[in-house]
Amino acid sequence: MVVSEAREQVLLVDDNPQNLKILYDTLDSGHYRLLLANNGEKALAIAEKSKPDLILLDIMMPGMDGYQVCETLKSNPLLRDIPVIFLSALDDVESKVKGFEKGGVDYIAKPFQPREVVSRVATQIKLRRLEQALKEKNRELSADNIEMQQKLEAQREQLAHFSRLSTMGEMAAGFAHEVNQPLTAITNYSRVAHRLLGDESDDNTVMNKKMLETTLNKLEAQSHRASEVIQRIRGFVKKPTSGKTQFDVQSLLSDVVQFAEVDAKNNRGQITLELPYELPIVEADAIQVQQVTLNLIRNALEATSSCEQEHLAHEDSLSVLVTAKADREFVWVEVKDKGCGLADDAEEKLFHPFYTTKGEGMGIGLSLCQSLIQAQGGKIGFRRNSDRGTTFYFSLPIADASE
Ligand SMILES: Nc1ncnc2c1ncn2[C@@H]1O[C@H](COP(=O)(O)OP(=O)(O)O)[C@@H](O)[C@H]1O
Ligand SMILES: [Mg+2]
Structure with a gap:
């Protein structure tokens, strides 16, 4: 048998x-x-x-x-x-x-009674089987759950990457301009250098050499400037982000503001960064936080320029203010504009995917910001300013000092 x-x-x-x-x-x-x-x-x-x-x-x-x-x-x-x-x-x-x-x-x-024993044993064995099957199902379910979350995370990553690329596309004109300036300067400095080399009169040699050196230094500085812009774009479009790291919000914000200024010039706006002297280190995915900040700043600039005419009298109304402060658990970043403000029904719709009031808008910016910030363990929100415009804010968890 x-x-x-x-x-x-x-x-x-x-x-x-x-x-x-x-x-x-x-x-x-x-x-x-x-x-x-x-x-x-x-x-x-x-x-x-x-x-x-x-x-x-x-x-x-x-x-x-x-x-x-x-x-x-x-x-x-x-x-x-x-x-x-x-x-x-x-x-x-x-x-x-x-x-x-x-x-x-x-x-x-x-x-x-033998028959009683047989049926009592059979009952317990049946219960046992059911229990085992239930346990197995639970195991499968939690494995499925983990898999589902991993898939969701991968999707969020992909969407974020896609959105970074598309932001770069929208900002391309600004970048071209930004790189073109140092390139023009480089061309000019090279001309000067050639001219200095061509001048061979004896009494000028020493002075020319000094001037040549200065010119070459300036040329080098400009080429650094150009490559910095390109470096920054590269960093931003990087595909797999590095995951969560510990970093200070000040330098991240000043990077993003410099980056966004390329856009600000297009929009005739300007960005003011006001930071406290010291902020605690946060733990988050730096590229994604950059992305969120850039999205909010660009929205703020767009809101500002879309109703520029009305407030043309106030120069300061063109300015977008970026600030940060900390409480016990979080660093809070704020992006404040004096633009045209939100539609009355914005509350329900703002963070929904594909909600946009812009002709060329895609409406995924804020919904993506929300899911990225939530993935960092932070919160995102907005309020209507009492005078004019809107303030968007988000929080990032402070890195645990005990770790
Ligand atoms: N700072 C702001 N001021 C006024 N309206 C805003 C601001 N930020 C976002 N909005 C509104 O929210 C909508 C959705 O924004 P977003 O998700 O970034 O998509 P998009 O910028 O492509 O329209 C915008 O179309 C706009 O109506
Ligand atoms: Mg947007």
């Missing part, structure tokens, strides 16, 4: 060989694999080794009695889930209650 490995194991424990034999014959139907023990210590050793699915346990035994065996099983995390059915000639209520108190799931009085 082929013994199926999938059969449940039932451990039978009784000190009386006669009883053990009857019990064995009762359950020897081929449904279960039967294990036998004639005292408490052996029962525990077998339980530990074979992890049976059910134990039929006699109460009165020399040495360790059934209650003690059960107690020992229940105190072992690896064995405590094995159901125990007590078997005993003690048919008083007290011993039954004690059996349940010790963690038994059922109680069979001796002498037993």
Whole structure:
């Protein structure tokens, strides 16, 4: 006969060989694999080794009695889930209650009816199977959940990257202009250098050499300036971001502001950065935080320039203010504009994907900002300024000093 490995194991424990034999014959139907023990210590050793699915346990035994065996099983995390059915000639209520108190799931009085034993065992085994299946399902579900979150995270990353690329596309004209300036300067300085080289009159040589050196230095500085712009673009469009790191918000903000100024020139706006002397270090994904800040600044600039005519009289109304402050847990960054303000129904819609009031807008900026900031463990929000325009803010968790 082929013994199926999938059969449940039932451990039978009784000190009386006669009883053990009857019990064995009762359950020897081929449904279960039967294990036998004639005292408490052996029962525990077998339980530990074979992890049976059910134990039929006699109460009165020399040495360790059934209650003690059960107690020992229940105190072992690896064995405590094995159901125990007590078997005993003690048919008083007290011993039954004690059996349940010790963690038994059922109680069979001796002498037993074989059919009763068979059906009680079958019931416990069925429950056991259901329980195992449930556990397995739970495991699968939580594995699915983790997978789902990983997928969501990958999607957020991709969307963020796509959005950074598209921002760069929109800012391309500004960048071209930004790089063109040093390039023009480089051309001019090279001309000057050539001219200085061409001038060979003796009395000018020393002075020319000095001037040549100055010119070359300026040329070098301009080429640095150009490559810095390109470096910054590269950093920004980088695909996989570096994940969470610890960084200081001041330098990140001043980087982003410099970056956004390229845009500010296009929009005729200007950006003012006002920071406290010191801010705690935060822990977040720096590129994503840059991206959020840049989005908010660009929105603010767009809001400002879209109603420029109305306030043309106030030069300062063109300015977007970027500030930051800290409380115990977070650093809060604010982007404040004096633009045309929000639509009345903005509250419900603002952070929804594809909500836009702009002809060329995509409406994913703010919804992306929200999901990026939430992924950092921060919050994002806005308020209508009392005088004019809107303030958007977000928070970043302060890096735990104890770590
Ligand atoms: N600073 C702001 N002032 C006024 N309205 C704003 C501001 N920022 C965002 N909005 C509104 O929210 C909408 C959605 O913004 P966003 O998600 O960045 O998409 P987009 O900029 O492509 O329109 C904008 O179209 C605009 O109506
Ligand atoms: Mg936007």
